[in-house]
């Protein structure tokens with residue numbers, strides 16, 4: 605069984621320090637670092653580092669083909685790439701005195717047949733029992749129902765499907781009843797129109813969403829407040845660990861990928877949520893856009909507490 609990621613919108617995450625940032629003058633960057641990123645790539649990297657068989661289906665911008673391919677090979681990820689014209693989009697993260705400024709490029713429009721080739725490649729390579737993670741924004745040219753259309757095809761192959769998306773892509777995916785969704789607070793509010801206050805409401809509203817839509821499980825991530833994991837039968841809460849916060853980048857991807865890694869090897873919901881939260885805490889305590897490895901998560905795991913919540 606493998607952990608199968610999909611990346612329709614890979615990127616270069618460019619982090620720079622600009623201690624004095626003033627929109628009216630020329631600003632000097634002190635430190636610049638580029639990392640290959642994109643949600644699907646992050647989930648694939650974590651899965652591979654944790655020792656899973658990690659597969660990835662992706663759109664690969666031709667101008668950066670060699671760079672991307674050698675990165676994925678180094679990370680031990682088995683990938684199937686559909687070439688698309690252009691270069692990797694850049695997601696700029698500027699650390700300033702007042703906090704982080706983030707500017708994400710949308711990415712170049714994708715030819716429609718390329719998106720379908722990527723979906724078919726995933727469907728063809730998927731085997732029964734695989735955990736398929738459909739994550740991230742969709743580039744221009746890829747319709748909102750892209751994940752929704754892929755879910756039944758993967759289910760037909762006997763795969764588990766997990767979706768981490770926003771807006772129309774997440775809404776459409778719900779109609780196809782994925783096994784798991786991982787919204788954060790804002791994504792959950794946009795999806796349901798509800799803004800739960802407190803952990804009990806997070807669990808209750810997630811449970812109602814399950815009853816209404818037939819989605820298998822909701823892992824609602826709450827940033828520094830932790831995460832809840834709700835199924836039809838139970839609701840669990842993992843408070844966030846107190847760790848030095850160095851970079852929030854990849855926290856959600858680490859939570860999802862480690863959670864799926866754990867479920868895929870047969871762990872129960874409690875153990876899976878615990879590993880997910882340990883990996884997410886490790887991600888926030890690592891600098892820059894670095895994804896955590898199993899030793900980072902294992903070191904924090906004993907500190908994770910899981911509470912049962914009545915629903």
Ligand SMILES: Nc1ncnc2c1ncn2[C@@H]1O[C@H](COP(=O)(O)OP(=O)(O)OP(=O)(O)O)[C@@H](O)[C@H]1O
Pocket residue numbers: 787788789824825826827828829830831844845846847849852853854855856857859880881884885888
């Ligand atoms: N400040 C923090 N301290 C400790 N843990 C944190 C902190 N922020 C986030 N986490 C952990 O990371 C998990 C995911 O964070 P969050 O809810 O911010 O995800 P997200 O918004 O999807 O992130 P991403 O930007 O990666 O998509 C949380 O459930 C929590 O376990």
Ligand SMILES: [Mg+2]
Pocket residue numbers: 768788856857
């Ligand atoms: Mg997220």
